[in-house]
Amino acid sequence: MKALIKVGYACNEHCTFCHTQELREIQGTSADVERKIDRAKALGHTMVVLSGGEPTIRPELMHWAGRVAAAGMDFGLVTNGLVLAYAEVLERLLALRLRYVYMSLHCGVGETHDRMVRAESFATALRALDNLQGRGLQLTVNCVVTRANLRQLRSLVDVIAPRTDAVLKFSAVEPKGGALRLHDLVVPRISESAAAVLDALTYGRAVMPGGDARLRHGGFPLCLLPGFEHSYDDLRTHAYWTMVETDEANFYPVDDRNKQHPSPTCDDCRLRGPCPGLFRAYHQRYGADELRPQTLGVRGNAFDWVLEAVDDAPSQGCPLRDDGVTPWEPARHLFVRHQGRVARYRATTRDFHDDTLTRAKHELGQIYLDASRKPAPNDFARDLVKLSRSEMCSPCPERAHCTGMFEPEFSDVFERDDAAVRTRLAALAGDVLEIGCGYGRTTDVWRPGLEGGTLRYTAVDPDPEAIAATQAALPAATLHCGEAELVLTALPTGGFDHAVALHAWNHLGDAVAVIDALARVVRPGGELWLVDDGVFGLARTRAQHELAQRSEAALQHHRNDDAGRAHARIAGRGWTLVERHDVGPTTSNQWLLRYQRCPT
């Protein structure tokens, strides 16, 4: 866990694109930096990384490194590396636990690099890079892609390839500071720069010893780098937890608020979780036309908060508030208080974007403690304990921006919500069509109607074993094996009074096609019941988390619609909404939509 401290913004270079260009005169005091180092230790960080501006030009550099080491933490630098060309400086820093260097080098062609940083630096930077080889450092060479170096990225691959300790990263330029001021001169179109980066990465994959493992990119929408989706790199992949700007008093979690996933372009993209999206300023200027969202493909609908620490809860007061709430991520940290103890969890998942995590946690209350020992809980009522925001947060003025304290709530929302739906379905009569019957989950719902002669039941499922299991349980049922959108074409027009899809909607390959087909096979006035699950998070121990990671349970969701998004797809397609239940803090993660087939 790294903490990033920006010590001030002065620099011995003056990059054209520098995003802190207008802050160059701001310098943090030494005492301020010292206090931040101490605070990083208190927050449980294991490494302090200094950044700027350029941290190595500060005379206090050794003093700060010493203080970090004395506190038992490792030391890192975000730097242009020039000062590290002095071998003895590097030696002293290594002795003070320097373990991580994130160094800038923007081109393999010296003149281009120097023109970008507006200083004669290239030779010095290479000397530093050579000094850094073979020292066991976590070493990244970062190249900011601007109009100036766009066509010369391969040259940098050639320079880095033989320096085998270094990982090479291409970063999109952020339209901020200098890059914003000189936007048209500096910032390339994202499709153009991504194409150049894709070319350089592909070239690097072929020529660099170590290949993919030494190639990264940052700030580019993942859809523009096909084949390198997993090579994304950002503060989180570097295990930064928190950072503090020079003029800030306390640490804040790292975030991506300067970037966005334009809606609706990115809404259904399966790459959204780890994808940086577009810089807001860029999107404002150019829109989202260059993006190529990946809407097909499977995805998960759950994520883990993994246990990090357990402490005794103080007898009074709030441990979060007393210590300052800002360093804890509202979405990704989770504090659970129970029986005099406070457990701290953190979600590192990149399957979902922070916004989705925040919504699941703070708006919808879809957080559960996994009390099972299974790779994937399948009996929610027994396996999961709902967590709710503690009463102690209610009067707190920090409530809105705090990660919050949560407590287990021993009410069985799953069984309750499930039972309510089952009772109502059991009352259906006439011709019922179920989409996705699964392994007989609902057979006991239909059996009384079937045996009593009030119900005729037809079901569709793509899994032959599911079909067999259902047939065994309900001999009178009519079952079809296949993808719903295909099977439905063979069913009679107006042949059904009710269509039901329980926990099937988000598994459908083409949900809209199924809805249109159902509009044909359900008679006018007939009903459609859709029940499905929203995204939820599980608080788990590390062992539980690892067990789940190793499990072979395949992802099956094609989307993660909630009631609102499902309805948006259905609206205007021949159905009238008659009932809607959204997921909320007092419910399980199950939502329900009920429609009536329009008369015509």
Added chain:
Amino acid sequence: MIELRFHRDLYAGTAIDSALGRFAGVARFVRREDGADFVVEVHAQSPGRERTVAGELANFALGLTVEAGGPDR
């Protein structure tokens, strides 16, 4: 559009640059020089917002000029 004119005798050029950087995200600015004046055009969605942004920008530039001990000499 609001046009602000900052006279070299009264404002530090670096202060204006810093102010423009600080406000870059909230409106569009066009900066040019006209004789002894630094001229900044402020373009925002509405006249009200332009007034606010122009006013805050001018205050910021003045504040930084004062903190810097006066205009560039």
Added chain:
Amino acid sequence: MSESLFGMPPANVDADIAEGRVALTVDTSLHSLDAIYAAAYAFIGRCYVLLERPAPERVRVVLAPKPSGADGDALRALIGEFANELLSATWRREITRSNRALIEAVTMQAFAGALGSPSLDDLEAFQFGDEPFEDPLGIAQSWEEKYRKKPRTPEEPTE
């Protein structure tokens, strides 16, 4: 539209009531630029403040209250208050200059008295042996120190 405000000399004070702005034109032979800055600075919390140079030896201070919609009376009160603050700043500057020794002596003694000498706690934080490194090549100089004075700097990108 410029108009005069009741009781204010029209040669120095003009207002645009519709736009919610009022201005005072200051003679810099009477009030130094430092005093004008000091007075203007005290108003940037309440107003948008712009300084203009209508003529040599003149600075025109334009004030626009932040919540717009000030009427003539409010603008008159505002510019009056500014004029007072300007006078106060000019005078304070003079006084501070003539009383500098006394003020500094008292302030210094007050701080020496309140701060005390560094305690062991303060010394504890001081680490020996963390003196800055040698920088014979001038690498650790800030860009401004190294390049600003040079006539020729590497060019900005030309693309």
Added chain:
Amino acid sequence: MKLPVSDSRSYAAFFRFRELGEHVVVTSLEGEWVVLRRDEFSAFANGKVEPGSDLDVRLQARNLVREHFDVRRAAETMARRRRFVHGGPNLHLVVVTLRCNETCVYCHASRADLDAVHTDMTPEIADATVDMILRTTSPHVTIEFQGGEPLVAFPIVERIVERAVEKNRSAGKQLEFTMVSNLALMDEDKLRWLLGHRVQICTSIDGAKSLHDKQRVLPMASSWDTATKWIARINAAYAEAGLDPTLYHVEALLTTTRETLSRWREVVDTYVELGCRALFLRPVDPFGFAEKTRRVVEYPRAEYLAFYRHALDYIIEKNRAGVEILERYAAIFLTKILTGDDPNFLDIRSPGGAGIGQLAYNFDGKVFSSDEGRMLAAAGDPTFLLGDVRSSSYREIVGHPTIRAMAIASNLDGQPDCIDCTYVPYCGTQPEHNHKTLGTMMGRMRESSMCAVHKGIQDILFEKLATADNETLEILRRWTTIRPREHFLQP
């Protein structure tokens, strides 16, 4: 033979003057003073004083004659008046909670309701606060508990007292505790503990019962009845302990609102009846909640000064009738005027006490220049925030740039108007007040309500000094003698 004195430059030493009816008050650079008749002043200013005359002797005695100007004496007097600058913060206000059981029309303290337990100071912050306080360079330390209502968070008060006493065994300060409470939540156990730990108890009394209950609203009860019941109880306890009742009794604080102005007689009578020996006729502050209710409680300063004059005259009348009660403003200024000493009242000194004479500690660990600075922050203006007891060092707090600016801003030697004011040797300004009311820490004294009050009171006092009979002068002089209440010093 001496040359005749021919012009002002060669007779009068540096002086400032102020016309006051038939009289002119003259003060010297270092704060010596004399009240002259107009003809005497004319002679003095024009250098027409007969050498050896009675007037010449009086002026020489006040070091106002250039030819006889005693530089050493002037320097010593000035140094004595500024002795406090060597001291460091001696007053430490600790807000142990924002919760309060009363709702006052003018509340400055930015109170919170009784269920807002998150505004209680935590034990960790309390400990860090004590540690910070005892790092002061001042040999005298007064810890004043404020709120909210401190009795609401009594365990924190206990903790701070116990820790401070314990830590003070090595720090060796002259340590005192004061608690400002409305007394509504007092009980015998708490009282026993407070007496046992020598915590001085102060309360607020706004006047007679009807006014007090109207301004200080206690749900379901009369705040007056509860407060006065406990004042009597506590005074009795002091007496039982064998302490001199003229010295040891509950002191009360008044907040002068618009309602109070016409009821000066009633206020004085009330304080006398309650056995108080001092009455502080403070005008209402512009800080905290009072801002919002200003229209209800505020009043022009001229009306306040008329009230002050009436009340002061009535207090003097009481004294002449044998009742010993003083007015605190008068006592502060008279001490400076009559004794050449400074009572180190932090809001009326130059430079002011912010940071270098006092500090305020909020329940959440934040440290402010003063309680006023804290109240401004509670209202959304953090200008006077200096740091945090948990993460800042003592020297960072006291050496904070804001404190430096405040020390300079409140040094009257650099203040327009003040520098020419006759009363400058006795006066003081408060940067927080200037910042709040005038938009600049420096302030503009002609527009300052605080200046109007200070100047107005000193006018009244000099008028008395010029015209009062000997008995009245004796009373005023008696107000300047401070009898230390040694019982409240921690042993």
